[in-house]
Amino acid sequence: VVDPLEGTLVSDAGVAVGRVQEIAPGGIRILFPSEADPPAGIVPGAPVEVAVGGGKGDPVAGQVVWIGSTTDGSSVAGVEARIQWDEEASCRQQQAGTEPVLDLAAVRHRTPRYSTLARALDELFVRGSGESFDGPEGLVFLCRWARALTGAEIAEAWCFGERDRSWRLRAVVSGDSSEIWEEDGPTLPSDAIDFLRFREAMRCGGQLFRNDLDPGVPWPAWARTPGARAALLVPVCGREMDLGVLCLFDRHRPFAFGPQSQRDAVILARQAALLLEQSRTLESLRSSEEKFRRIFDEGIDGITLNDEAVGTYLDVNGEFLKLTGYRREEVIGRTPAGIGIWARREHFREALRALRARGSLRNFETEFRMKDGTLRCGLYSAARIEVGGRPCILSFVRDVTALREAERELEKSRQQLAVTEKLSALGRVVAGVAHEIRTPSTYVANHLFLIRHRLEALRAALPDLGSEIVQVLQSVEVAVEGIGRIDRLVKELRRFVRQPVSGRAKASLDEVVRGAVELFRTVGQGRIELEVDLAPTPPLPVDREPVQQVVLNLLHNAMEASPSGGRVRIATRAVAGGGEVAVQDWGAGIPPEAEARLFDPFFTTKAEGTGLGLSIARRIVEAHGGSIRYETRLGEGTCFVVFLPAEADPTSKQEAP
Amino acid sequence: VTKIVIADDEDAVLSSTRALLEVLGYAAIPVSRGEEILPVLRRERPEALLQDVRMPGVDLAELVRTLRADPDLAGIAILVFTADVDAEDIWKSVGADGFVEKPFDPPELGRILREVLRR
Numbered sequence: 001v002v003d004p005l006e007g008t009l010v011s012d013a014g015v016a017v018g019r020v021q022e023i024a025p026g027g028i029r030i031l032f033p034s035e036a037d038p039p040a041g042i043v044p045g046a047p048v049e050v051a052v053g054g055g056k057g058d059p060v061a062g063q064v065v066w067i068g069s070t071t072d073g074s075s076v077a078g079v080e081a082r083i084q085w086d087e088e089a090s091c092r093q094q095q096a097g098t099e100p101v102l103d104l105a106a107v108r109h110r111t112p113r114y115s116t117l118a119r120a121l122d123e124l125f126v127r128g129s130g131e132s133f134d135g136p137e138g139l140v141f142l143c144r145w146a147r148a149l150t151g152a153e154i155a156e157a158w159c160f161g162e163r164d165r166s167w168r169l170r171a172v173v174s175g176d177s178s179e180i181w182e183e184d185g186p187t188l189p190s191d192a193i194d195f196l197r198f199r200e201a202m203r204c205g206g207q208l209f210r211n212d213l214d215p216g217v218p219w220p221a222w223a224r225t226p227g228a229r230a231a232l233l234v235p236v237c238g239r240e241m242d243l244g245v246l247c248l249f250d251r252h253r254p255f256a257f258g259p260q261s262q263r264d265a266v267i268l269a270r271q272a273a274l275l276l277e278q279s280r281t282l283e284s285l286r287s288s289e290e291k292f293r294r295i296f297d298e299g300i301d302g303i304t305l306n307d308e309a310v311g312t313y314l315d316v317n318g319e320f321l322k323l324t325g326y327r328r329e330e331v332i333g334r335t336p337a338g339i340g341i342w343a344r345r346e347h348f349r350e351a352l353r354a355l356r357a358r359g360s361l362r363n364f365e366t367e368f369r370m371k372d373g374t375l376r377c378g379l380y381s382a383a384r385i386e387v388g389g390r391p392c393i394l395s396f397v398r399d400v401t402a403l404r405e406a407e408r409e410l411e412k413s414r415q416q417l418a419v420t421e422k423l424s425a426l427g428r429v430v431a432g433v434a435h436e437i438r439t440p441s442t443y444v445a446n447h448l449f450l451i452r453h454r455l456e457a458l459r460a461a462l463p464d465l466g467s468e469i470v471q472v473l474q475s476v477e478v479a480v481e482g483i484g485r486i487d488r489l490v491k492e493l494r495r496f497v498r499q500p501v502s503g504r505a506k507a508s509l510d511e512v513v514r515g516a517v518e519l520f521r522t523v524g525q526g527r528i529e530l531e532v533d534l535a536p537t538p539p540l541p542v543d544r545e546p547v548q549q550v551v552l553n554l555l556h557n558a559m560e561a562s563p564s565g566g567r568v569r570i571a572t573r574a575v576a577g578g579g580e581v582a583v584q585d586w587g588a589g590i591p592p593e594a595e596a597r598l599f600d601p602f603f604t605t606k607a608e609g610t611g612l613g614l615s616i617a618r619r620i621v622e623a624h625g626g627s628i629r630y631e632t633r634l635g636e637g638t639c640f641v642v643f644l645p646a647e648a649d650p651t652s653k654q655e656a657p
Numbered sequence: 658v659t660k661i662v663i664a665d666d667e668d669a670v671l672s673s674t675r676a677l678l679e680v681l682g683y684a685a686i687p688v689s690r691g692e693e694i695l696p697v698l699r700r701e702r703p704e705a706l707l708q709d710v711r712m713p714g715v716d717l718a719e720l721v722r723t724l725r726a727d728p729d730l731a732g733i734a735i736l737v738f739t740a741d742v743d744a745e746d747i748w749k750s751v752g753a754d755g756f757v758e759k760p761f762d763p764p765e766l767g768r769i770l771r772e773v774l775r776r
Binding site: 441442445446453 | 669670711743759762
């Protein structure tokens with residue numbers, strides 16, 4: 001007879017001999033636990049009759065078709081017997097209509113307590129794996145099922161804090177109502193002793209129950225429910241510590257909690273403990289994963305995770321995408337070589353080799369090519385790691401382009417500053433020297449004028465001495481010319497050390513050059529044939545006078561390099577980003593040994609040169625953000641080309657005098 | 658004869674320029690010390706003053722202001738000259754009438770003087 005309350009198979013003698021495992025339309029499976037031998041009649045081939053207890057339904061005839069041991073995990077759980085209904089009985093049952101011979105659901109229905117525990121565990125498990133059990137909802141859930149299972153009037157669940165005297169959460173469910181308390185602190189001192197003693201007892205795996213509460217019996221005050229006649233306290237114990245307690249009370253039935261209730265409550269509490277622990281582990285995992293995810297996603301470095309074997313990108317962070325300009329789907333599944341991100345393949349190979357040899361790589365500086373083709377300077381660090389058993393490479397790339405640019409910029413301005421300082425010191429010296437030279441020059445020149453004036457008068461008065469006087473006058477002329485030359489040198493020196501004066505206005509280069517050419521023709525002594533080819537350029541921001549100075553210097557050099565009557569060509573043209581002026585001569589060319597020092601101040605190959613022309617020219621051009629270059633062939637000639645940009649380089653300072 | 662006062666602390670410049678001005682047909686009165694400038698100007702009432710830019714004890718801007726403010730001296734044309742480089746802008750900023758760079762070409766000095774005096 002199947003006992004519908006217990007789900008057990010009861011022998012004719014009324015002793016539970018086995019448990020119903022499964023009831024199928026064709027038969028039934030019954031487990032006889034190891035402790036008890038199967039009843040004598042249960043042997044293969046033996047006819048049996050099975051009935052549901054309580055007189056409901058006729059016994060069904062069948063036959064034992066199989067007996068064997070069954071295992072529960074590793075240990076033998078007992079002997080299992082399979083009983084197959086007789087053909088006739090099955091047919092009869094089917095003809096009768098609705099119900100199968102024995103319906104497990106029906107059995108479960110008739111054994112509410114069993115099904116409740118099974119369901120409770122199921123539900124708890126589902127609830128616990130779906131969302132965190134470690135919260136008020138979890139505790140209320142536990143209380144509801146504890147009540148359903150044990151019939152307790154009030155169910156109360158506590159969640160302990162991390163410290164001995166504290167609790168975090170307390171849920172009380174009574175009828176349909178539930179209450180939640182949250183506290184993060186010690187319990188009241190008077191309660192603390194009981195509380196600690198209770199926790200101690202709980203830790204030892206005990207449980208406390210009183211079926212007939214006497215007001216005189218000391219009962220933990222914190223767990224006292226006024227008017228309770230029966231109480232059952234079960235620890236919610238994790239693997240290492242007690243996590244909480246499940247308390248059940250009943251105010252009406254003094255003997256509310258029997259052994260079955262105690263056992264069920266313990267099972268329920270264990271399940272709850274498992275879920276609590278799992279929730280906490282998951283939570284801490286989740287938060288640590290979240291932490292790492294945040295580092296990954298919001299890191300200031302570009303971070304990528306690549307499969308080591310095939311090299312494909314498995315994951316990249318937002319910074320990487322922002323940096324490179326790629327979209328996620330454009331890189332995931334592709335390789336660094338595939339998207340060509342390493343601008344220098346030899347660096348890529350070198351980095352990989354080092355990574356394989358040492359397992360990690362730090363601050364390897366190289367250039368990366370962004371999606372739009374631009375190159376950026378990056379510090380590459382990487383480590384070989386395993387993700388889910390798969391060898392991977394975790395890479396960090398820090399963009400140091402701006403840093404390197406700033407460093408270069410700093411170095412440039414440092415050099416510029418050094419030059420400027422030198423020049424300004426030199427400038428003061430030159431200004432002082434110029435004044436000292438020009439003062440005697442003044443009275444020498446004045447006296448030369450007076451001498452000339454008086455000699456002219458003498459020549460008129462003394463015609464006999466005319467030729468003598470003319471000779472002296474010629475000497476005076478040479479002296480006057482010498483004074484003029486001294487003064488030009490002083491002025492040129494001064495111009496060299498003077499900082500460019502800002503006075504830029506938009507002007508087309510051909511027009512500026514034309515002015516210089518006019519100027520050159522008036523002083524150029526007609527020694528050469530000047531060929532002028534000035535194509536219009538767009539307006540450029542130029543400081544007219546210094547730029548004309550540049551052109552004059554170049555023309556002067558070209559003239560000096562040309563043989564008498566030689567040809568010099570000057571041309572302008574518009575180029576991308578600005579304009580160019582080229583001065584070409586067909587002279588001797590620049591000897592290789594002179595090239596290195598070509599732009600050095602005071603370097604000259606000419607007997608009468610100051611050595612300042614080209615260095616001044618270069619300073620002026622660079623102050624405009626432009627450049628000066630040349631091509632030369634020995635014996636064939638030289639061409640200097642000055643480029644001036646349409647947009648002045650914003651970093652080039654317009655220096656004050 | 659047009660009278661010109663020349664003020665310069667450099668005697669060789671002073672004397673040679675004076676001789677030169679006389680050759681050019683002017684009556685030149687030399688002043689070598691800063692504090693003598695105003696008394697000489699008051700006494701001589703010249704048509705022009707040829708004034709060195711850097712003369713000990715003379716603040717050029719102050720001197721020009723004083724002359725302009727004095728009804729007796731306001732008519733004097735002020736021409737500054739200097740051996741300094743980059744001094745072209747100074748004469749305008751102090752409000753002088755003209756500028757000559759040392760060393761100068763005497764005919765050029767004469768031309769500038771005539772121009773300043775005409776104004």
